[in-house]
Amino acid sequence: MDSTDLSSGRVESALRGGVTKERILDAAEHLFAEHGFAATSLRKITAAAQVNLASVNYHFRSKESLIVAVLIRKMSPINARRIELLDAAEKRAGEGPLMLEDVLDAFVGPVLRARQEGGEASNFPKLLGRVYTEPGDWVARIFPQALGEVAARFRVAFLKALPASEFVDAMWSMHFAIGSLAHYLAAPALLSFLLQEEAATLDVEVVQARLVRFMAGGMRALAAKKEAAG
Amino acid sequence: MDSTDLSSGRVESALRGGVTKERILDAAEHLFAEHGFAATSLRKITAAAQVNLASVNYHFRSKESLIVAVLIRKMSPINARRIELLDAAEKRAGEGPLMLEDVLDAFVGPVLRARQEGGEASNFPKLLGRVYTEPGDWVARIFPQALGEVAARFRVAFLKALPASEFVDAMWSMHFAIGSLAHYLAAPALLSFLLQEEAATLDVEVVQARLVRFMAGGMRALAAKKEAAG
DNA sequence: GTCTATACGATGATAGAC
DNA sequence: GTCTATCATCGTATAGAC
Numbered sequence: 131m132d133s134t135d136l137s138s139g140r141v142e143s144a145l146r147g148g149v150t151k152e153r154i155l156d157a158a159e160h161l162f163a164e165h166g167f168a169a170t171s172l173r174k175i176t177a178a179a180q181v182n183l184a185s186v187n188y189h190f191r192s193k194e195s196l197i198v199a200v201l202i203r204k205m206s207p208i209n210a211r212r213i214e215l216l217d218a219a220e221k222r223a224g225e226g227p228l229m230l231e232d233v234l235d236a237f238v239g240p241v242l243r244a245r246q247e248g249g250e251a252s253n254f255p256k257l258l259g260r261v262y263t264e265p266g267d268w269v270a271r272i273f274p275q276a277l278g279e280v281a282a283r284f285r286v287a288f289l290k291a292l293p294a295s296e297f298v299d300a301m302w303s304m305h306f307a308i309g310s311l312a313h314y315l316a317a318p319a320l321l322s323f324l325l326q327e328e329a330a331t332l333d334v335e336v337v338q339a340r341l342v343r344f345m346a347g348g349m350r351a352l353a354a355k356k357e358a359a360g
Numbered sequence: 361m362d363s364t365d366l367s368s369g370r371v372e373s374a375l376r377g378g379v380t381k382e383r384i385l386d387a388a389e390h391l392f393a394e395h396g397f398a399a400t401s402l403r404k405i406t407a408a409a410q411v412n413l414a415s416v417n418y419h420f421r422s423k424e425s426l427i428v429a430v431l432i433r434k435m436s437p438i439n440a441r442r443i444e445l446l447d448a449a450e451k452r453a454g455e456g457p458l459m460l461e462d463v464l465d466a467f468v469g470p471v472l473r474a475r476q477e478g479g480e481a482s483n484f485p486k487l488l489g490r491v492y493t494e495p496g497d498w499v500a501r502i503f504p505q506a507l508g509e510v511a512a513r514f515r516v517a518f519l520k521a522l523p524a525s526e527f528v529d530a531m532w533s534m535h536f537a538i539g540s541l542a543h544y545l546a547a548p549a550l551l552s553f554l555l556q557e558e559a560a561t562l563d564v565e566v567v568q569a570r571l572v573r574f575m576a577g578g579m580r581a582l583a584a585k586k587e588a589a590g
Numbered sequence: 591g592t593c594t595a596t597a598c599g600a601t602g603a604t605a606g607a608c
Numbered sequence: 609g610t611c612t613a614t615c616a617t618c619g620t621a622t623a624g625a626c
Contacts, residue, residue: 150610168398171601182611187603189609273553281554299570301554306540306574308550313539320538323503324511324531340529340582344536347581348574380593401618412594414621419592423619 151189153179159200167197198272201258204244209280211240216283230291230349234342237284238311242334242341258315288349295353303349310345381419383409389430393487397427428502434474435488439510441470446513460521460579464572467514468541472564472571488545518579525583533579540575 157179161170172193176183190196215236220228241258273281288300295303314321314337387409391400402423406413420426445466450458471488503511518530525533544551544567 172603173601183602184604184612185610193602273550285554298555302551302570303574305547305551305554306544306571309541309543309547310536310539310578312547313542314536317535317539317542320503321532321535324515324535325528340532341536344533344578344582346578348540348576348578351577351580352570352574402620403618413619414595415593417620417622 150179150181150185153181154186154189154196155200155203158196159204162197162200172196201272202276205258205276208240208244209277212236212280213283215239216287220287227293228287228291230288230346231342233284233287233291234307234345235338236287238338238341238345241311241315242338292349292353295349299352300349303352306348306352307345310341310348314341380409380411380415383411384416384419384426385430385433388426389434392427392430396487402426428505431488431502432506435506438470438474439507442466442510443513445469446517450517457523458517458521460518460576461572463514463517463521464537464575465568468568468571468575471541471545472568488542522579522583525579529582530579533582536578536582537575540571540578544571 154175158170158175161175161178164170172186173183175196176186186193186196190199216233219232219236222232223229244258284304285301288304289295289297292300292303384405388400388405391405391408394400402416403413405426406416416423416426420429446463449462449466452462453459474488514534515531518534519525519527522530522533
């Protein structure tokens with residue numbers, strides 16, 4: 131990590147423990163989480179990372195691509211944990227039925243706990259929630275990369291946990307459920323407004339319990355459509 | 361509407377059927393819906409409206425205030441229709457129980473049909489969906505103004521339709537339900553990704569049926585928490 | 591009161607030297 | 609691979625015409 135190349139102008143950055151690209155990612159992640167995408171200029175990022183402004187455009191094509199890179203890097207451990215928990219749930223179920231609540235816990239839990247993974251207090255979950263609704267077509271392009279394996283695994287898991295459901299209905303309910311999660315992460319202001327009080331001091335366990343209960347109820351109701359009708 | 365003041369320099373705008381303020385609102389609404397908030401500069405708006413750039417800063421304090429003004433204006437008829445439908449549902453229920461699905465239909469229907477109200481094809485629903493998750497504190501400030509009466513009416517309606525639920529639980533489920541709606545409006549890309557096909561050609565009635573069924577199932581499941589536990 | 595012309599600082603992006 | 613220099617464009621502010 132440390133460099134002995136004292137004749138180079140890159141001594142300071144080398145001593146600080148990372149190449150330029152990673153230093154940009156670190157600074158950007160911190161500032162994005164703190165102030166959001168739009169409010170964080172490339173100049174603030176490069177200043178915090180102590181690198182040149184143009185290096186962002188060299189290592190990443192644009193600010194948009196930088197955002198994507200930051201998100202992908204942060205999502206990876208979360209998605210790994212999701213699959214880990216899903217594996218455990220499926221193993222626990224064995225040959226028996228896969229509980230919908232367990233699948234939802236595996237999907238929701240790692241995201242809600244994401245703020246502790248960084249080791250520092252951050253509003254990254256809120257940032258993550260914005261991903262789904264950020265304007266622009268670039269969002270659609272990160273789905274395959276960001277949650278390709280996760281989507282594939284949970285697709286079949288939800289289908290297994292909702293035996294009465296058809297594929298299309300399960301995907302719709304999955305979409306609605308993700309919406310509930312994303313909205314909780316991204317729009318705490320509305321919740322505070324509805325509750326007519328501050329909702330910031332909430333325990334993660336309690337939130338997860340409520341969220342999973344809501345999701346499970348909704349998904350089961352949608353899956354039961356064909357049963358009730360036919 | 362038409363002006364005979366041919367001696368004035370404002371003939372052109374008068375002939376085009378509106379004062380500057382409204383022409384800005386019209387152009388902004390169209391461009392915001394078409395390209396999103398960030399991608400629409402004030403210069404493009406004023407160019408489309410054929411007014412001076414500085415007039416935006418005169419009639420509205422800032423771009424942010426302009427966005428709010430556009431949203432409030434567009435939300436008003438939607439919210440009026442919501443209350444209209446809620447009134448009808450409550451009258452229909454009479455002294456009997458208020459059906460949760462009816463309340464949800466009243467809440468969801470007018471939004472899903474918003475694209476037809478403008479008389480032109482627009483992606484305003486998508487724009488509306490972004491409101492809930494847009495970064496920045498200004499969003500929180502529009503809630504009281506944008507859905508003050510609506511929130512108040514539907515708060516009590518949901519409580520009536522969910523007799524087993526406590527206030528806090530009902531508000532949480534309301535929040536989650538709004539999340540499902542907002543997410544559907546704002547993130548069609550994810551749905552297409554999950555379905556592995558284009559989802560653009562969907563009938564509003566079908567979507568509403570699915571959405572309301574999901575919401576109702578989720579809200580009932582969350583409301584039943586206390587019952588099951590106690 | 592309304593509207594215009596003009597300017598300011600900051601932003602994302604790029605070209606070309608090293 | 610990294611830098612300096614420069615670009616067009618952005619939101620905003622103000623002075624002054626009507």
